[in-house]
Amino acid sequence: MSEWLEATFSNNRPRALAALTRYFRDMDLAEEAFSDACLKAVTAWEGKGAPRDPLAWLLTTARNAGLDRVRKTQRHRVLLQVEPSVLMADEDPLPDPDDVRDDVLRLLFICCHPALSRQDQIALALRIVAGLSVAEIARGFLVATKTMEQRVTRAKKKIATNRIAFETPSPQERGRRLGEVSLMVYLMFNEGWSTSNSAAQMRVTLCEEAIRLARLLADLFAGMGDQIALLSLLLFQHARRAARIDSDGRLVSLEDQDRRLWDKTAIAEAVALLQKSERLGHSGPYRVQAAIAAEHALAPSAQATDWQKIEAHYAALYVIQPTPVVRLNHIAAMAKTRGAEHALKEMETLACDLSDYRWYHTMQGGLFLQSGLPRRAVAAFEKALTLGPTEPERVVIKDQISTCKKMFTPL
Amino acid sequence: MMYAITIYGEPGVFENLPDEKQKQVLTGHYALQEALGERGDYLSIKLMPPATAVTVDPAPGRAQAPLIVDGPFAETKEGFLGFYAADFNDLQEALKFAEMISSPIARLEVRPVAWAGGVLSTG
Structure with a gap:
């Protein structure tokens, strides 16, 4: 029972x-x-x-x-x-429902205390709000239970002295809390989806808990486009989980995934939520990202992907979030619409900003390979290997390197 | 007579069940679907979670458009999750079929259908 x-x-x-x-x-x-x-x-x-x-x-x-x-x-x-x-x-x-809304938001916001590292914020939210045991959280973060126990205790101590106002927050304060909390949920999902130097590419618990929290926010703030879009985005991503790793534990790129393995129920819900958030107007970064994810999720095959639309979405995202990583993704879409050489040229502008970002180098390697420059591709892939890829990523990169080496013309 | 077997429960509870309990619930549904399929046409619907919904309220005044509001503001209170509809010989038989999907997380209501149109119709 x-x-x-x-x-x-x-x-x-x-x-x-x-x-x-x-x-x-x-x-x-x-x-x-x-x-x-x-x-x-x-x-x-x-x-x-x-x-x-x-x-x-x-x-x-x-x-x-x-x-x-x-x-x-x-x-x-x-x-x-x-x-x-x-x-x-x-x-x-x-x-009353308004109080519940502010209460839940406050509790999540307490976990987002700026004195805590992002990982500790996430761990604390999992412990207090989601009610996971310390052992479960430790498994999610791939650390020993004892280590997590200490981290949670330390985090709790840090926020014990922290005074969070219990009065009804002003609309501005509520908006600020909601933004912080949504970002924490987004990062919790990313933490589960991919992480540096770990054997497990995807830790399902973290992803599922992030979705539960996103659901909670979407339920409580049913009129907020951003929170509905965040849930939509996470569902689109998570729908691909079964296709992302093959039976040998190797990472499968989006293009090569078996689309029949995508979770159609999750995609349908994500589409419904995206439409609802579009109806609500406000177009924030989560919504643009959800729209991009929707293009991928609804394309019947990798070849049939509408890269023009995706490129336009990335351009829109760059207006809201002008970061080098968004720009890099925009260029990745350009590689599809305007060719590898064009994309490589565009990438040069990011060389300084993203020199330590492994995706920059794997993408560059892939584009060099496409342009028939295997030696330069190898250099890029080798650089990526020094920047802490996850184990499954390492396998893919090494595969790429050996593909390139086969193309070397004998001297 | 056509009956509807409507399902009420707390949204989200099914998703929180451990896998084997989810399977147990689904096994009941699959059995019911198979049994109904063998007898003829039936209709079955599972609604998406409340966050996906938009509410259309009556127009506030004459010659005005209905009010579309973003809610419902979901509560954890019991809500309408979905239903089955099919022809049954009598209430007794409808209840017997409803029992197949009974579980601790849902309350079922068996109610005669006054009128149905579309694919499935009361004729």
Whole structure:
């Protein structure tokens, strides 16, 4: 029975924990109170099934459990901080939807504290908001459980002194929080999708948790084009997961992927979300990236990809985000529309900015190879090997090098 | 008589289930689909998550267009997830088929269809 209930608990966890953190102004106490409530639910719901509004049930029970804990351990200091309305037990525990929205955003924003490294922010969000165990997070980051334990403890200590305003945020403040939190979710996905020097090219847990958080944001901020587009973008990417690595664990490039392995349900949902975000107007970077991903996802074959459209999307993205990496992607699209030589020339302008970026060199190697310059291609690929590729990437690059060497004309 | 077997539940809970429980739920659905397919036409729909939806509210005044709002602002409360519709001999039989997809994460409602048009019609 409890496995069925677990799913309801984890579904409600972010909202519940967010409200409880506001009530108690103490994250650890909120976590303990929520666990107490889940434990009670296992017996209380047995036979009858879950109540119609599980969140309301869990919040009432957790609130009472939390107050009990405060009284028992005489955490007077904590009791003084508790939001006054919580002490009136007969009050409806379910905050109105606007409060839930701000509560969840606040909880995620607490995890994004600038004093923490990006990885620690992500680890903390996985621990507190998603409720993953430290061991699970450690697996996601490919580190020892003990190391992760220390990192999470240290991160929690750092933010304990951090005062996050519990009043309703101003629209500007809300926008700022939403931007920071969305970026953290985006980076959580990327962390799972690709990482330096690791044996596992893709760590599914991180990607799936990022999608869950993106879903939560899209649910809470249903009127925000950016958050809907972020979810769309992540779903488009994740839909390709089964085709991205072959049976020998080798990385398969987008062009060579077996499109039948793409997750059609995820693509359909991503398309629906992209259309909705387009309807909402606002065209931010996530939406442009989702539109690019859509071109790839909906093309019947690699040859049938509409590179003109993709190039135009990258040009639009560069206007919003004028970074060298976006420019590089724009040039990659140009290589398709205007040829390898044109692209190589354009790449020269980025040589300084991206000299340590391994994708710059693998792309350059590929273009040299296409232009019949295998020796220069080898030099570029060898440079890429020194810049910390993941193990599957290393295999692909070495393959490329041997292809080039076969083309060397005997002296 | 045509009956609809409508499915209500908390959006997102199915996705949170461990794999083997998801399979258990799907096995029930596949069995129902096969059984219904053998008897004739049926219709089945699974809705996408609430975040994909847009709401069309009634026009606020005369000669005005209906209000299209970005919501629904999803709550975790139980919601409408999808349905099956098919001809059954009687309520008893419809209930028997509905049982095939019963699981701890969903509440089912079996209700007679007053009118159906399109591919599947009450004629």
